[in-house]
Structure formats: structure tokens, C-alpha cells
Amino acid sequence: MDWQILFTEWADFLIRWVHVIAGVCWIGSSFYFVHLDLSLRKREGLPQGVGGEAWQVHGGGFYHMMKYTVAPSHLPQDLTWFKWEAYWTFISGFTLLCWHYYAHAELYLIDKSVMDLTSTQAVAIGVGVLVLGWAIYDFLCRSKLGDSELALGVVGFAFLVGIAFGLTKVFSGRGAFIELGALIGTIMVANVAMNIIPNQRKTVAALIAGEAPNPAYGKTAKSRSLHNNYLTLPVIFLMVSNHYPLAFGSKWNWLIAALVMVIGGLIRHFFNSEHAGKGSPWWTWAAAAACFLGVILLSGLSRENSGAGLTPAPAANVKFAQVEEIVTSRCSMCHMAEPVWDGVPVPPKGVMLDTPQRIQLHAQQIYVQAVMTRAMPPGGNITELSDDDRKVLAAWVQGGALAK
Numbered sequence: 001m002d003w004q005i006l007f008t009e010w011a012d013f014l015i016r017w018v019h020v021i022a023g024v025c026w027i028g029s030s031f032y033f034v035h036l037d038l039s040l041r042k043r044e045g046l047p048q049g050v051g052g053e054a055w056q057v058h059g060g061g062f063y064h065m066m067k068y069t070v071a072p073s074h075l076p077q078d079l080t081w082f083k084w085e086a087y088w089t090f091i092s093g094f095t096l097l098c099w100h101y102y103a104h105a106e107l108y109l110i111d112k113s114v115m116d117l118t119s120t121q122a123v124a125i126g127v128g129v130l131v132l133g134w135a136i137y138d139f140l141c142r143s144k145l146g147d148s149e150l151a152l153g154v155v156g157f158a159f160l161v162g163i164a165f166g167l168t169k170v171f172s173g174r175g176a177f178i179e180l181g182a183l184i185g186t187i188m189v190a191n192v193a194m195n196i197i198p199n200q201r202k203t204v205a206a207l208i209a210g211e212a213p214n215p216a217y218g219k220t221a222k223s224r225s226l227h228n229n230y231l232t233l234p235v236i237f238l239m240v241s242n243h244y245p246l247a248f249g250s251k252w253n254w255l256i257a258a259l260v261m262v263i264g265g266l267i268r269h270f271f272n273s274e275h276a277g278k279g280s281p282w283w284t285w286a287a288a289a290a291c292f293l294g295v296i297l298l299s300g301l302s303r304e305n306s307g308a309g310l311t312p313a314p315a316a317n318v319k320f321a322q323v324e325e326i327v328t329s330r331c332s333m334c335h336m337a338e339p340v341w342d343g344v345p346v347p348p349k350g351v352m353l354d355t356p357q358r359i360q361l362h363a364q365q366i367y368v369q370a371v372m373t374r375a376m377p378p379g380g381n382i383t384e385l386s387d388d389d390r391k392v393l394a395a396w397v398q399g400g401a402l403a404k
């Protein structure tokens with residue numbers, strides 16, 4: 001038994017498990033509080049300092065929620081803070097980013113046909129984007145622009161689309177999408193760690209000192225928390241998209257990312273309007289569906305073959321022996337029971353392409369990964385699968401993917 005592989009594989013899974021759970025907890029509490037905030041209603045006779053109340057029923061009991069817009073007059077004895085779900089999402093997420101994308105930059109981040117980077121350069125750019133991206137976003141929020149939610153939203157969106165475009169000109173599609181997702185995630189966590197929590201600390205400190213807290217603290221914290229709310233859906237798409245090369249493999253991948261941000265915003269707008277009692281803007285679903293259709297269409301235009309098209313050779317001409325030869329020489333070194341490729345300890349995603357039966361079993365996936373998109377071979381075609389060979393694979397699958 002190979003203990004090292006056994007432990008590293010399970011450590012990887014464990015961190016991913018933590019990441020998903022922490023993310024679920026964070027998003028859950030974020031959605032919950034934005035919903036609660038929007039559903040608060042004013043009425044006569046609320047205690048001093050309370051801006052609104054809401055009644056909720058859950059788990060067999062009734063909850064009577066009240067929000068002190070700035071702060072209560074005294075610091076309550078038991079005060080629950082919400083921050084560790086955000087911090088753990090970041091800690092586990094950044095670990096995964098380093099583990100997979102930074103430690104194996106040549107496979108996941110770099111595409112030499114996009115930009116010929118060394119691993120060190122790629123990682124430096126990756127980390128730089130996270131740090132600078134947050135700094136610029138934070139600067140925009142603090143600038144005059146921050147006075148208008150709408151102006152900030154438009155500029156912030158353009159900023160993220162610009163980053164998406166830039167990343168796709170530097171990294172592989174897969175790498176660009178994970179970096180964009182990581183940047184948005186970093187912005188969201190930094191909002192919690194550098195803005196929301198410090199502002200809440202100041203409010204608490206003022207209460208302890210017996211002073212009236214500055215209402216501005218709560219106001220900026222709330223606006224950052226609303227930004228996070230609007231960024232949640234796109235960030236999940238970007239994280240999951242790495243398993244769907246149609247999303248990142250297209251020439252128009254940056255535009256797909258932009259549309260996804262619009263879709264996320266539209267859907268949040270629907271729920272936020274509804275929770276605030278401002279009606280149900282159903283048009284947002286129609287607009288989101290139209291954007292999603294755009295995503296589907298754009299994903300069909302794959303990166304290099306968009307113009308010329310990979311017109312397959314007539315199926316009759318393709319012998320399985322040809323397919324087997326291609327797959328064995330371009331894919332199997334990673335996709336076999338005990339891969340011989342450095343840094344690939346087990347067959348990725350359990351996909352083994354080392355016998356005729358297994359190749360046939362994965363015909364559709366081979367088509368998606370190596371023909372429709374160019375996600376495989378990874379690292380910008382690291383084993384140099386030629387266009388002619390891709391055509392042979394295409395013709396074989398279209399001709400019924402027979403293993404003889």
C-alpha cells in the first residue's frame with residue numbers, strides 16, 4: 001500500500017469537504033441575514049433604537065427578531081459573531097488553490113499557447129491578482145463612487161469583467177476561471193475580515209466606553225455585506241465550472257464569466273426585492289434565462305476551432321486501432337491505474353483510458369474534453385495532441401464509438 005498517496009489523496013478530500021461545508025455555512029448565514037434585514041418592518045411602540053422587527057417560524061418555534069439599527073444602549077452579555085465560516089472558507093479554499101493550481105501550475109494554470117509563463121511567474125501573477133484586486137475594489141468602495149450603490153455596482157462589474165478578460169489572456173481557461181473565483185472569494189472574505197468585523201468591533205468598543213457608536217460603521221458594513229450577497233452565485237459557478245470545460249474552454253470564456261455575474265445579480269435582485277416586500281420582479285428570471293442561453297451558445301464556440309471548425313473525417317475511415325493509438329500516446333500516461341506522469345499520483349477523476357473497454361466507456365467525455373473543448377490534454381496541450389488526431393477522435397465518437 002502506498003501510504004503517501006493514500007494520505008495526500010484523503011487530505012485533499014478532507015480540505016475540500018471542509019471548504020464546501022464552511023462555504024455552505026457562510027452563504028447560508030449571509031443569505032439569512034440579508035433576508036432578515038430586508039424583511040424587517042417598522043411599527044409603533046418598538047423599543048428605543050430598534051429600526052424594525054420580523055416574525056419567523058422555524059423548527060417548531062416562533063422567533064421575534066428585532067434590529068437595533070446602530071446598537072442597543074448596552075452591550076448584551078451573550079453576543080454571537082459571524083466570522084469563522086467566512087475565514088474557514090478562505091483558509092480551506094486558499095489551501096486548495098495552492099495545492100492544485102499553484103503546486104501544479106504547469107498543468108492547471110499555464111497554457112503555453114496563451115502565454116509562455118514559468119510556474120513561478122504564474123503563481124506570482126495569481127497571488128498578485130488576489131492582493132491587488134482586493135486593494136482596487138476596496139479603494140473603489142471608499143472613493144466618491146461609494147456614495148452611489150448603482151455607480152459602484154456598474155464600475156465594480158466592469159472591473160471584474162476586465163480582470164476576467166485579462167486573466168484569460170494570461171492563463172489557461174481553467175486557470176483563469178479559478179483565479180477569478182478566488183479573487184471574488186477573497187474580496188468577500190476581506191470584506192468580512194477588514195471591514196465588517198472591524199466596524200462591528202468599533203461599535204462594541206464605543207458601547208463599552210459608554211459612548212454612542214458612529215452609525216457610519218454599521219452602514220458601510222451593511223453595504224459590504226450586500227456586495228457579498230450579490231457575488232455569491234457567480235463565485236459558486238466559477239468554482240464548480242472547473243469540472244465543466246464547456247464553461248471555461250470557449251474562446252469567449254471571459255464573456256461567459258461576465259454573463260454569469262449578470263445572472264447572479266439578477267437572481268439576487270429578484271429575491272432581495274421579494275424579501276423587502278417590493279414585489280416580485282419576474283422579468284429578472286426571463287433576463288437570467290436569456291443570459292444563460294447566451295452562455296450555452298458562447299460555450300459552443302470553442303477556443304481554437306471556432307473559425308475553421310473541426311470537421312470530422314468520415315466515420316467510415318476511422319479504425320478503433322487509430323483511436324487507441326492516439327489515446328495511449330496522448331492520454332494514458334496520466335489516465336491509467338498507476339499513472340507514469342510526474343505529479344499525477346492516481347488517475348485524475350478516476351478516469352482511466354488504458355484499455356479498449358475503458359476508452360469506449362469514456363467516449364463522450366473524451367469528446368467533450370478533447371474535441372469540443374481543449375481542456376485535455378491539460379497544461380495547454382502538454383502531450384501535443386494534434387488537430388488531425390482530434391478529428392479522428394471526433395469522427396470515432398460521432399460514428400458510434402465502437403471498440404473494434
Ligand code: HEC
Binds near residue numbers: 244335
Ligand atoms: C498530463 C496529464 C494528463 C493528460 C496527458 C491527460 N489528462 Fe485528462 N485529466 C488530467 C487531470 C489532472 C484531470 C483532472 C482535472 C480536474 O481536476 O478537473 C483530468 C481529467 C480528465 C477527464 C475527466 C474530466 C472531469 O472533470 O470529469 C477526462 C474525461 C479526461 N481527463 C480525458 C483526457 C483525454 C481524452 C486525454 C488525452 C487526449 C487526457 N485526458 C490527457 C490529466 C491529464
